[in-house]
Amino acid sequence: MDDWKTSFFIAYKSIMRGNKSMLALMIFILALSFLNMMFISGVMSGIWSSEQGLVINLLTADVTVTPQQQPTLKQFIDNEQELRARIQTIPGVVATVRHYLLAGSLSFDKDKNGQYKSISGVITGIDPSQDASVFVEQPLLEGQELSPDDTDQIVLSSAIAGGYGSIERSNTDLGGARVGDKIQVTYSNGVQRIYTVKGIYNDVGGMNETFITAKEAESVLGVSDSASQILVKTDLAKAPVAYYQDRIQAMAPNLVVQNYTSLLGSVASFGKALNVISGIVGAISVAVAAITIFVLIYVNAINKRRQIGILKAIGIKRHIIVNAYVLQSLFYTFCGLAIGAIAVFGLLVPALIAWPIPILAPLMYLTLSFSALGVSISIVAFAVAGYLAGRIPALMVAKEDILTAIWG
Numbered sequence: 001m002d003d004w005k006t007s008f009f010i011a012y013k014s015i016m017r018g019n020k021s022m023l024a025l026m027i028f029i030l031a032l033s034f035l036n037m038m039f040i041s042g043v044m045s046g047i048w049s050s051e052q053g054l055v056i057n058l059l060t061a062d063v064t065v066t067p068q069q070q071p072t073l074k075q076f077i078d079n080e081q082e083l084r085a086r087i088q089t090i091p092g093v094v095a096t097v098r099h100y101l102l103a104g105s106l107s108f109d110k111d112k113n114g115q116y117k118s119i120s121g122v123i124t125g126i127d128p129s130q131d132a133s134v135f136v137e138q139p140l141l142e143g144q145e146l147s148p149d150d151t152d153q154i155v156l157s158s159a160i161a162g163g164y165g166s167i168e169r170s171n172t173d174l175g176g177a178r179v180g181d182k183i184q185v186t187y188s189n190g191v192q193r194i195y196t197v198k199g200i201y202n203d204v205g206g207m208n209e210t211f212i213t214a215k216e217a218e219s220v221l222g223v224s225d226s227a228s229q230i231l232v233k234t235d236l237a238k239a240p241v242a243y244y245q246d247r248i249q250a251m252a253p254n255l256v257v258q259n260y261t262s263l264l265g266s267v268a269s270f271g272k273a274l275n276v277i278s279g280i281v282g283a284i285s286v287a288v289a290a291i292t293i294f295v296l297i298y299v300n301a302i303n304k305r306r307q308i309g310i311l312k313a314i315g316i317k318r319h320i321i322v323n324a325y326v327l328q329s330l331f332y333t334f335c336g337l338a339i340g341a342i343a344v345f346g347l348l349v350p351a352l353i354a355w356p357i358p359i360l361a362p363l364m365y366l367t368l369s370f371s372a373l374g375v376s377i378s379i380v381a382f383a384v385a386g387y388l389a390g391r392i393p394a395l396m397v398a399k400e401d402i403l404t405a406i407w408g
Helices: 002-016 020-060 080-087 214-221 241-251 266-303 305-313 318-354 372-398 402-407
Strands: 063-066 093-108 117-126 140-143 153-157 182-187 192-201 210-213 229-234 256-259 357-360 364-366
Touching: 002 318, 020 266, 020 318, 020 357, 020 364, 020 372, 063 241, 080 093, 080 229, 080 241, 093 214, 117 214, 153 182, 210 214, 229 241, 241 256, 266 318, 266 372, 318 372
Parallel strands: 117 210, 153 192
Antiparallel strands: 063 229, 063 256, 093 117, 093 182, 093 229, 140 192, 153 210, 182 192, 357 364
């Protein structure tokens, strides 16, 4: 205990009698290093969270149920109303909807001269009155949403309609379809229908979806009370998504039940790339902090070799001197951490919550996202770097014998 008191005393005197400008500069550099690491990490995590949320809110929901594959392959989920009613008895399930997925070819005669432009795609049959309970409504550029009883109406994405400056799909849009135009759809089962474009939505998410009503889809397919998929929205604050997946699977053991993590596809690789970038930037920030502390402590120790020699001559143990420099290093480190944390969590995070940066407005905005584990790892990494950056140069100088240190 007395040794540590002596180390604290030496460290305190060294800090108080040191160059205050250098002290402020050191702490400022460390604060910037921590701020840089946390900001980049928060941005990467925020982008990934926003991208993941966009896919969930527009396409997959939290849990997706699809028709059975074993022991026999089925095209549809039967008795979907009964199954959805059972799923909705699970505590934490917010809502469910059904979708029909139909393959077809859309054709449009823009100039009314018999020259049709055709594209292929998936046409989704929805229950308009229920879909908003699970998915975020994409804003319409013109027209209206579908009504449950619409059987001769269709809603197109801006990318499929063409001419709205949305995500470009070379040679795969209709060339400028507008509300009120007639679209001919030929389904994969040979059924052919003529629809009036009722609405065109702003496809900022690049989903390229076309919608008809579930009632119309059942007419085309010749089925009822069925679904190509059932999509489930849950309260993830009450339980993890795997819990809901397991409960639903137990209710329908023959159906395929997947949660959003297994449905992200190429988006998942995007998330992994962001994590790698965040890790590299974090390592660089920690290295910068460690090198900064190392240089300061080493130069400080070299300049005080005579004092170190005198301290050793009067009986101060080597480890006391080393610990004094380690304490100095940790003081700089934690001051930098404190200022950097205040800047991140006291200024940047609230600012981006109040004024989020639009990525795909109005559906996707950038905010800073952090996990408790990630923040803890960053703080520990900085503290360890500060400890080593103080201890190593102190050991290098303190190991000199007394006469060499005193004479320089």
